[in-house]
Amino acid sequence: MKQRVVITGMGxxxxxxxxxxxxxxxxxxGKSGAAPTTLxxxxxxxxxxxxxxxxxxxxxxxxxSDLHTHGNRGSRFVLGACVQACQQxxxxxxxxxxxxxxxxxxxxxxxxxGEGSVDNDAFFDAIVKGWNDENREMNWGKWAEVALEKMTxxxxxxxxxxxxxxxLALLTGARGITRxxxxxxxxxxxxxxxxxxxxxQGKADIMIxxxxxxxIHPLGITGFNRLTALSTRNDSPTTASRPFxxxxxxxxxxxxxxxxxxxxxxxxxKRGATILAELVGFGSSNDAFRVTDxxxxxxxxxxxxxxxxxxxxxxxxxxxxxxxxxxxxSENDSIETLAIKTVFGDQAKNVPVSSPKSQMxxxxxxxxxxxxxxxxxxxxxxxxxxxxxxxxxxxxxxxxYVPNAPxxxxxKTVMSESFGxxxxxxxxxxxxFDA
Amino acid sequence: MSARRVVVTGLGAVTxxxxxxxxxxxxxxxxxxxxxxxxxxxxxxxxxxIAGEAPEYKVRNYVPKSQRxxxxxxxxxxxxxxxxxxxxxxxxxxxTKATAPDNVSIDPTRTAISYGAGLISCxxxxxxxxxALSITDNQFDIKKWGVDGLNTLxxxxxxxxxxxxxxxxxxxxxxxxxxxxxxxCGEAAAHIAIAEAAExxxxxxxxxxxxxxxxxxVNPIVMMRQCLLKRSxxxxxxxxxxxxxxFDADAAGSVFxxxxxxxxxxxxxxxxARNATILAEIVGTASSNSLNKQYEHLEPDGKGVxxxxxxxxxxxxxxxxxxxxxxxxxxxxxxxxxAEAAALKTVFGDALENIAxxxxxxxxxxxxxxxxxxxxxxAIQAINNSQIGPAxxxxxxxxxxxxxxxxxxxxxxxxxxxxxxxxFGGQTAAIVVKSYKETA
Numbered sequence: 001m002k003q004r005v006v007i008t009g010m011g012x013x014x015x016x017x018x019x020x021x022x023x024x025x026x027x028x029x030g031k032s033g034a035a036p037t038t039l040x041x042x043x044x045x046x047x048x049x050x051x052x053x054x055x056x057x058x059x060x061x062x063x064x065s066d067l068h069t070h071g072n073r074g075s076r077f078v079l080g081a082c083v084q085a086c087q088q089x090x091x092x093x094x095x096x097x098x099x100x101x102x103x104x105x106x107x108x109x110x111x112x113x114g115e116g117s118v119d120n121d122a123f124f125d126a127i128v129k130g131w132n133d134e135n136r137e138m139n140w141g142k143w144a145e146v147a148l149e150k151m152t153x154x155x156x157x158x159x160x161x162x163x164x165x166x167x168l169a170l171l172t173g174a175r176g177i178t179r180x181x182x183x184x185x186x187x188x189x190x191x192x193x194x195x196x197x198x199x200x201q202g203k204a205d206i207m208i209x210x211x212x213x214x215x216i217h218p219l220g221i222t223g224f225n226r227l228t229a230l231s232t233r234n235d236s237p238t239t240a241s242r243p244f245x246x247x248x249x250x251x252x253x254x255x256x257x258x259x260x261x262x263x264x265x266x267x268x269x270k271r272g273a274t275i276l277a278e279l280v281g282f283g284s285s286n287d288a289f290r291v292t293d294x295x296x297x298x299x300x301x302x303x304x305x306x307x308x309x310x311x312x313x314x315x316x317x318x319x320x321x322x323x324x325x326x327x328x329x330s331e332n333d334s335i336e337t338l339a340i341k342t343v344f345g346d347q348a349k350n351v352p353v354s355s356p357k358s359q360m361x362x363x364x365x366x367x368x369x370x371x372x373x374x375x376x377x378x379x380x381x382x383x384x385x386x387x388x389x390x391x392x393x394x395x396x397x398x399x400x401y402v403p404n405a406p407x408x409x410x411x412k413t414v415m416s417e418s419f420g421x422x423x424x425x426x427x428x429x430x431x432x433f434d435a
Numbered sequence: 436m437s438a439r440r441v442v443v444t445g446l447g448a449v450t451x452x453x454x455x456x457x458x459x460x461x462x463x464x465x466x467x468x469x470x471x472x473x474x475x476x477x478x479x480x481x482x483x484x485i486a487g488e489a490p491e492y493k494v495r496n497y498v499p500k501s502q503r504x505x506x507x508x509x510x511x512x513x514x515x516x517x518x519x520x521x522x523x524x525x526x527x528x529x530x531t532k533a534t535a536p537d538n539v540s541i542d543p544t545r546t547a548i549s550y551g552a553g554l555i556s557c558x559x560x561x562x563x564x565x566x567a568l569s570i571t572d573n574q575f576d577i578k579k580w581g582v583d584g585l586n587t588l589x590x591x592x593x594x595x596x597x598x599x600x601x602x603x604x605x606x607x608x609x610x611x612x613x614x615x616x617x618x619x620c621g622e623a624a625a626h627i628a629i630a631e632a633a634e635x636x637x638x639x640x641x642x643x644x645x646x647x648x649x650x651x652x653v654n655p656i657v658m659m660r661q662c663l664l665k666r667s668x669x670x671x672x673x674x675x676x677x678x679x680x681x682f683d684a685d686a687a688g689s690v691f692x693x694x695x696x697x698x699x700x701x702x703x704x705x706x707x708a709r710n711a712t713i714l715a716e717i718v719g720t721a722s723s724n725s726l727n728k729q730y731e732h733l734e735p736d737g738k739g740v741x742x743x744x745x746x747x748x749x750x751x752x753x754x755x756x757x758x759x760x761x762x763x764x765x766x767x768x769x770x771x772x773x774a775e776a777a778a779l780k781t782v783f784g785d786a787l788e789n790i791a792x793x794x795x796x797x798x799x800x801x802x803x804x805x806x807x808x809x810x811x812x813x814a815i816q817a818i819n820n821s822q823i824g825p826a827x828x829x830x831x832x833x834x835x836x837x838x839x840x841x842x843x844x845x846x847x848x849x850x851x852x853x854x855x856x857x858x859f860g861g862q863t864a865a866i867v868v869k870s871y872k873e874t875a
Contacts, residue, residue, distance in 0.1 A: 044581030067728060105723070105742055115554050115619075123656075124566060124575035131563040138560055140655060144480035147655075153663040156656075157731060157859060160554050161598070161619040166860035169724035175742050177722050178862050179627050182552070182619040183599045190616060194631065201638060218577060219557075222585045223593025284640075286615035288543065288606045291508060291594055303544065303612065421594060422603035424615060 003264035005196045005280075006433060008273040009091070010373050011084025013077040014256035015051035016360045018060070019084055023370075024377045026359065027385045028406050032238035033360050034252050039216050040120070047230040049237035050216050051254035051361025053077060063094055068167055070154040072116025074212035074366075075164045077257035082168050082208060089261040090273055091206070093171050101271065106205040108176030110195035112187025113164040113257075114213030114365035117220070122150035164212045164257075176204040182365060184420030185325070187211055188258065189368030193282035193428055195262050205267040213365035214255035224253060229329060241362075242389035243326035243355035244333050244401045251327040254361025258369035260376075275433045277376045280413075281312025287423025294331060294419065298339035301417070304425035305343045308415065312429040316344050319351055319429070320411040321384055323371045325419045326355025327362055332419065337397045352409060354402035358388040368418035372428060375414045379432045384409050441633045442871060444711045445527025445699030446812050447519040447647075450799050451487030451692045455522055459809070460816045462798060463824040464844055468676035469800050470690045475653045483667035485675040486653045487692020487800025489515065497521040499533045502608055510595045511651035512555050513604050515695035515805075519647065520605045523697040528711055529643065532610035539610070540709070547613035547641035548606055549632035551624030551648025552598035553804040556656040562588070601649055605697075613641045619804070621858030622764075623722065624648050625696060626807030626866055630720030632700055642702050649695035650803035661691050664731050664859070666768055679801070680828040681765030681794035682772045682836035689766040692800030696808025698815075715815045718851075719751030719867035725774075731859045733771045737778030739863040740764075744782045744855055747865035753851060756786035758867070760817055760852040762810045765794030766801050769833060775857070776836040791847060792838040793817070797827040807856050811866060814852040818870045821848055 012019065015033025016026035026033075033051035042048050058076045059065040061083035068079055083093055091107075092098035130143030157163065165180045177198055183190050188211025195209035215224070224230045231250035233240035241252040268275055285307065287300035294301070309316065324336055341348045356374050363370055374385050383406050390403040416428045448455065451469025452462030462469070469487040478484040494514040498506055509517070524531055530540040565587045569580035594600060599617040606615050614635055618628035625648025632646030652658065661667040668688030671678035679690040706713055723746070725739030733740065748755060764775055779787055799809055817823050826840045855865040 041577050042581065044578045045585065046581075105746070108722075109724070113619075121575075127559060127563050127566045128570055128573065128575050131567055133564065133567040136564070138476070138563060140477040141480040143559075143655065144478075144659065147659050148480070148482075148663075151659065151663055153660075153665070153731070156660040156663055160621055160860060162621045162624075162858060162860040162862055163730070165620070165862065166724075166730050169861050170726055170728065173726065175723045175726075175739065178620075178724050179618060179631065179722065180620050180862075181616050182597075183615070183617050184597055194616065197634065197638060201634070218580065222580075222588065225585060226588055226590045226592055227594070228590075284614035284616075285544075286548070286603070286606045286612055288610050288612045290607065291505070291600060291603055292591065300612065420599065421597060422599050423606070424599060424603075 003200050003202055003266060004278060005199045005262055006265050006268050006278050007260050007276045007376060008263045008268050009085035009089030009261035010376060011081035012258045012370055012373055013053055013056060013080045014360050014363060014370055015053055015254045018056055018080060020373060027356055030388060031359060033254060034237035034240060040218055042221060045221055046225045046232050047221060048234045051252055052216060053256055067170060070158060071167055072158040073214040074113055074116060074257060075167045078164045078212035079167055079171060081257040081259040082171060085259040085261050086172060102206060104173045104175045106176050107174045108204045108207050109165050109168050109174050109178045110191045110207050110209045111165045111180045112191035112211035112365050113161050113180050114182060115161045116159040117217035118159060119151055119155045120218060125150060168208060172208060174208060183424040184422055185364055186368060186418040186420035186424040186426045187365035189418035189426040189428055190284060192260060192369055192372060193284060193426055196279045196282055199262050199264050205264050207262040208259060209262050210259035210369040211366040212257035213363060215364050216253060216255050239389045241328045241358045243328045243358050243387050244394060244397045245390050246392045246394040248328045248330060248333060250329055252361040254363045256363045256366050256370060258366055258373055260369060260372060277379050277430045278433045280431045281308040281429030283307030283311060283427040285425045289423055291422050294335045298335045298342060300423050300425040301339035301419060302342050304427045305339060308427035308429050314413060316347060318413045319415050321378060321414045322351060322353040323375050323416040324353050324355045325417050326357055333397060337399055340399060349399055352384055352400045352402050354385055354387040356385050372416050375416050375430050378411055378414060382408060382411060439637050439639060440703035441636045441700050441717045442703050442706050443698050443714045443815060444701050444706050445523040447523030447526060447697040448809060448812050449489050449515045449518045450694040450809060451489055452799060454490055454492055454518060456812055463795060463813055466825040466827045468798055468827060469692060470675040470678055472675060473653060476655050481658060482662045482669045484672045485678055485690055486658060488653050489693055492518060499608055505604060508591055508595055510555055512649050513601055515651055516601045516605055516649045519695035519697040523699050527699040533608040541643050543610040543612040545613060545642040546611045547635045548602045548611050548645040549616045549628045550602040551618045551628040551804040552601050553650035555596045555598060556654045557596050559655060620862040621860050622803050622806055623856045623858040623862040623864045624804035626856045626864035627722050629807060629811060629866060633717040633720055636700050636702050642705050644700040645697060646700050647697035647808035648805045650805050651693040652691045652803050653693050667691060677828060679767040679797045681767045681796055682833055682838060682840060683829050684831040684833045686767045686769045686772055686833055689768050689801045692802050694802035694805035694809050696805050696812050713871040715818055716869045716871050718869045719747040721746030721750060722862060722864040725857060725861045725863055730861060733774035733857055735774050737774040740775055740778035740855060740857055741781040743863045743865040747867045751867040755783045758790055758851050758853050759849040760823060761790055761792045762814050762854045763792060763794055764856040765796055767796060772833060773835045776838060788839055790839060791823050792840050793823050794826055810854040811868060814854050814868055818849045818852060822846055
C-alpha cells in the first residue's frame with residue numbers, strides 16, 4: 001500500500017537566519033543576505049560579494065558539539081537545521097536511549113549535501129612548492145612533503161560530500177535507508193523527492209531530508225566566475241540578485257543547510273505529530289542536452305513539471321503558487337519562464353511565481369530544500385514571498401513574479417522547482433494538509 | 436519487492452584488471468592482482484606507493500562522433516564511466532543514440548540513470564600554471580590569483596569536476612531523459628545508486644535504468660587523503676600484489692584504485708518481450724548507518740552493516756541460509772574487516788559456515804565509489820558461470836574473521852548472492868541478487 005507522505009518538522013540555517021522564523025521574517029521584511037565577502041580575501045576577484053551565514057554557532061543547537069567541531073561548514077550548518085527539525089517533529093537527538101517511540105531502523109537520512117572546501121593553505125602551498133614552472137612539471141616528492149606536513153586527516157575527510165549525512169546519523173541515531181545525492185543546484189530537491197518515494201513505498205517511516213552546501217571558498221568562486229554565472233554588481237550586493245529582471249547579470253552565491261522531516265501519515269498520526277504540509281508530487285528528469293546549457297525549449301524542465309503534476313494527481317488549475325529556481329542568470333530565468341508557459345499555457349500569467357533567491361542568495365545544493373520551507377510557510381501564513389529587486393521588467397518575461405513585496409494569497413497547492421548544471425530538473429508539489 | 440520485477444541485462448566494467456567486464460571476470464578467476472606501483476604520478480614520498488590503475492585506453496573510441504568535442508570536458512572519472520557504459524549498452528543488446536542513432540530501441544523519457552560518484556579532485560597539473568602566476572615571496576597570493584590566476588583557467592573548469600557530470604555525459608551520449616541521480620556516499624555510493632536505480636524501475640518511473648558507479652582514485656590528493664587517514668597499507672610497497680589482504684591475519688590496510696562499473700536494469704516483462712538475455716534479478720536492497728565517532732572506521736560490532744543486510748534479505752523475502760555467496764566490503768583494513776565479519780556472524784549465525792565468502796579487493800583494489808558496482812558485476816558473473824574465484828592473499832584468517840573463504844577457485848551453483856559494503860562517514864549498504872531462470 002502506498003503511504004501518504006507528510007512533513008512534520010523543518011529547520012534552516014541560511015544567510016537570512018539560523019532558524020525558520022528569523023528566515024521567514026527576513027523574507028517578509030525585504031532583507032537581503034548579500035554583503036562583501038568575508039570568508040576569504042576576494043577583493044581582486046570578478047565578484048567580491050556573496051551571501052554568507054554569519055555568527056553561526058553550532059553549540060546553540062548541539063550540546064555535544066565537540067563531536068562535530070572538525071565538520072566542514074555544510075556539516076555544521078546541517079546539524080543546526082536538523083536539530084530544529086527534530087525538535088519540531090518530536091524526534092530525540094543526542095541520546096542513546098530515545099524516548100520518542102521511533103524505531104531507529106525505520107528512520108533514514110537523505111541529503112543533497114555538497115563537498116566541503118579544500119584545505120586552502122595546505123592545498124595551494126603544496127602546489128607552490130611542488131610546481132616547477134620552467135619545466136612545466138610537478139615535483140610530486142616536494143608536493144607530498146608539504147601535503148604530509150600541512151594536510152590533516154579529518155580536514156581531508158570532511159571534504160567528502162557524505163560527511164554531513166554521517167554527522168546527522170550520529171546526532172539522531174538513524175539506522176534506516178540513508179543516501180546522499182549531489183546533482184548540482186537541484187540536489188536537495190532531488191533528495192527530498194527521492195526520500196518521499198522511500199516513505200511512500202513503506203521502506204522507512206521517517207526520512208530526515210534536505211541539503212547542506214557552502215561553495216564560498218576560493219576555488220568555488222573561481223569556478224563560478226569562470227563560468228560567468230555570478231553577478232558582478234560589486235557596488236550593490238543587496239540588489240544584485242534580481243531574478244526575472246531585464247538587468248539581471250548572474251546569481252549571488254549563498255550557503256547554508258535546510259532539513260525537513262518526511263513521515264508517513266500513519267506514523268505521524270500515531271505519534272500525534274503536528275503536520276505542516278503533505279508532499280504529494282515529485283518529478284525528475286534529465287535534459288540530456290548539453291553540460292553547459294539548458295535545453296532551448298526547456299524540454300527537461302517541462303518533463304519534470306509534468307511528471308510532478310501527474311504524480312500529485314492534480315491539474316495545472318490546482319497549482320496556486322510556484323517557487324521558482326529563479327537564479328537571476330539570463331539563461332535560467334528565460335528558460336524557466338518558458339517552461340512554465342509551456343506547461344500552464346493560457347493560465348501561466350495567473351499563477352504567481354517568485355524567487356526567494358532574490359533575498360537569501362543561491363545556496364547551491366541546499367537551496368531547493370530551503371525554498372521548500374518557504375513553500376511550507378506560504379501555506380501556513382497564506383503569504384507569498386516576493387521577488388525582490390524586480391524594478392526593470394524583462395519584456396520577454398511576463399509572468400506574475402510577485403515583484404518587490406510579499407503578497408497575501410489563498411494557497412492550497414504549491415510547486416517548488418530546482419534546476420542544476422548538467423540538465424538536472426527536479427520539481428516537488430506540496431499541499432496544505434487535509435485529513 | 437514490487438509487482439514490477441527488475442532484471443539485469445547488461446554489464447560493463449573498467450578496472451585495474453582490464454577494460455571490460457570479461458577482463459574483470461577472467462582476472463578474478465585467475466587471482467590476478469590489479470595493484471602495482473603508481474605510474475599516474477611519482478609516488479616516491481607517499482607513504483603508500485601502490486594503487487590499482489586501469490590499462491591504457493583511448494576514450495575517443497567510445498564516444499559517438501557527434502559528441503567528440505565533449506572529450507575536452509572530461510575528467511578521468513567521466514572517461515572511465517563512458518567506457519563502462521559503452522560495454523554495458525552493447526552487452527544488453529539495447530540500441531541508444533550513442534550506439535545506433537538511426538535505430539534506437541529505448542524510450543529516452545522512460546530511461547533513468549542512478550550512479551555513484553566520488554569527491555572528484557581537480558587535476559593539479561592543470562591548475563598549477565595558474566597558481567604559479569599567483570605567488571608573492573614563495574607563498575600563494577590570493578590577490579594575484581583573483582586577477583592573474585583565475586583568468587588563465589579554462590572557462591568550463593568547474594564543470595569537469597562536478598560529480599553529477601558522470602551521469603550527465605553518459606545521459607547526453609545515450610539520450611537518457613528520465614530521472615538522473617548522482618549518489619555521493621563515499622565507498623558505498625555504487626551499492627546505494629544501484630538500489631535507487633532498481634527502485635526507479637520497480638516503482639514505475641522508468642522501464643530501463645543505468646546503474647553503477649565510478650571513481651578515478653589514482654589522483655595525488657585522493658591517495659594522500661587515504662594515507663593521512665591511515666587506511667592505505669604501507670607494508671607492501673615492494674610487493675604490490677601481496678598488499679591488499681582482506682580478512683587475513685597480516686592485513687595492514689587497503690590498496691586503492693580506479694574503476695567504473697555500469698549495469699543495465701530493465702523491467703522483467705519488457706526484457707522478455709525483446710528476448711533479452713537476462714543475467715540476474717535484483718530482489719532486495721537496503722542501506723543503513725554505522726554509528727562511530729571515528730568516522731573513518733566501522734563501529735566494532737558492525738551493527739550498521741548487519742542492519743542493511745537484514746533489511747535487504749527481508750525485502751528479498753528469503754532467510755539468511757538461502758544466500759550462497761557473499762561478496763563483502765572486505766577492504767584489508769583490519770579493524771573494518773573484523774567489524775564486517777562480526778556483522779556477518781550476527782546476521783547469518785551458524786549458517787555462515789556453509790556460505791562462500793569471496794572478498795575481491797585483493798585483486799580489483801578498493802575502487803571507492805565504483806566498488807559496489809564491480810562487486811555486483813562479479814557476483815552476477817559468478818552466478819552465470821557457477822564459479823567463484825580464489826580469494827587472493829587470504830592465507831591465515833585474522834582473529835574474528837574465520838569465514839568460509841576459499842583460497843582456490845571453486846565450482847558452485849549460486850541462486851542468491853549478497854554484496855555488502857560500507858564507507859568512511861558511516862553509510863552501509865547491501866544488495867541481494869538472484870539467478871534468473873526462464874521458468875521463474
